[in-house]
Amino acid sequence: MRLPLFLVASMAVATPLHARLTPPEARMTATVDAEYERSVALLQKLVDQNSGSMNLAGVAAVGRMMRAELEPLGFAVRWAPMTATKRAGHLIATRAGKAGAKRLLLVGHLDTVFEQDSPFQRFVRTGERAEGPGVGDDKGGMVVMIAALRAMHAAGTLDAASIEIVLTGDEEDSGDPIALARADLIAAGKRADVALDFEGLFVENGQDMGSIARRSSNSWTLKTQGKTGHSSLIFNDIYGDGAINELARILAAFRSELPEPNLTFNTGIVAGGATATLDADGVRASASGKSNIIPSTAIARGDFRTLSEDQTARVKAKMTAIVARHAPGTGAEIVFEPGGYPAMAPTPGNRALLDKLNGVNKDLGLAAMPPLDPLRRGAGDISFVANDVDGLIGLGPASEGDHAPGETVDLASMRRQAKRAAILMTRLGNGG
Structure with a gap:
């Protein structure tokens, strides 16, 4: 203060x-x-x-x-x-x-x-x-x-x-x-x-x-995919967890597994549904869907800040490993954007x-x-x-x-x- x-x-x-x-x-x-x-x-x-x-x-x-x-x-x-x-x-x-x-x-x-x-x-x-x-x-x-x-x-x-x-x-x-x-x-x-x-x-x-x-400033974009279908079928062996639940799993794991000294990380924008997109600048999201349809796509964008380049590399590796642990019936990828500080x-x-x-x-x-x-x-x-x-x-x-x-x-x-x-x-x- x-x-x-x-x-x-x-x-x-x-x-x-x-x-x-x-x-x-x-x-x-x-x-x-x-x-x-x-x-x-x-x-x-x-x-x-x-x-x-x-x-x-x-x-x-x-x-x-x-x-x-x-x-x-x-x-x-x-x-x-x-x-x-x-x-x-x-x-x-x-x-x-x-x-x-x-x-x-x-x-x-x-x-x-x-x-x-x-x-x-x-x-x-x-x-x-x-x-x-x-x-x-x-x-x-x-x-x-x-x-x-x-x-x-x-x-x-x-x-x-x-x-x-x-x-x-x-x-x-x-x-x-x-x-x-x-x-x-x-x-x-x-x-x-x-x-x-x-x-x-x-x-x-x-x-x-x-x-x-x-500290550094590093931006990332996370995209998840799921099998779409009637909501009554979610979590079964065929349809799995859906894209939004996979996104939520990953973000929750970031919160529980990433914290360490001098690191902060933030999710700034999220969208998901039958469709989900970010604009070219990555600052506006749009989505469509219904409550009774398993969402097929979800997207999030955020940043993280570190005190050394070694810490940056370590955090990227942790995030990548978390993303790779896919929930049933889903896929996900994270992209670390070039041009950070x-x-x-x-x-x-x-x-x-x-x-x-x-x-x-x-x-x-x-x-x-x-x-x-x-x-x-x-x-x-x-x-x-x-x-x-x-x-x-x-x-x-x-x-x-x-x-x-x-x-x-x-x-x-x-x-x-x-x-x-x-x-x-x-x-x-x-x-x-």
Whole structure:
């Protein structure tokens, strides 16, 4: 459970800066504070431009706004169109640093879940809170990124840093095939030494949490078949159990046999009868039948989430074995859909990065950030580079109600997050 944002903000600013900051680091913190209203104004500009994943022109417009922020800081910026995946594209920016500097990959996204037909469209500020589509996820994260980079620029530490930024245009609704949609990000991960994800900060009971893991997202479709006939004949040796009972058997077995740590699984849509179909997008079902007819077909679609690729493989094997234990007179098959999000496991390298961030917290006079339970986070783009590079998640601002009308950001949290990010990136870039 999260505390109200006004309480989080009041607790977060109660501790003064620690004297262990270097002069450039102190300059960075002062710059973040001095440019706070500028950052809020940028956030409003980004939020007021709709960029639902399927609003391709809107996503591109937000990309141009971010280009205008990055080019003056010395980044070479390019737009990678994603016409082949039916999405707008990605913004990719690079800045070469000093020889031998750690190569930092910064990850965020331009799109939101709020499409052009959503009634939730505008930025509304009330003191240190603001509502708006994507105000936390992920436009607030992009503003934190810019604020940190501007602070580094003002302190003279940006020149030494080697940074590549990938802002995807379809994080909330990825294009297909996903291998193409994430090719630029994956390539950037292979070039990087550290990946930093600027999605939102989790706050629990007034405590900022560190994130070193994200779970996968894997979709599946289950289809069952039965012998149709008069309902009075169900369960006999000729007609067997029928398609719907077979589907129910399988789903009940998932519930009883699959549970293990860090796994969640869900059945999102079900249909069955004499006929049963899903639409092409897999989000609408139709069925027909009668109470006195044994159903010949049933279909279900769902997902499951894991903390490692080994766990993903194990769960798939368990599900496949459950499906294969057919009830009498039935058949079934399960298909695991390609293009899911991989897992980002909580590796020792990720833990070491959180330790470095907690060194920054100590010097800023902020409390140490314990690792967040990965069950609290959904899937995200950084997972596509997790096998190639150590990473941290959650460098964006604290927010609540993400992905729903009323999404609200704690504006003050942008300041402490930008300070953390600027100092962490400077230290990492210098070999710290």
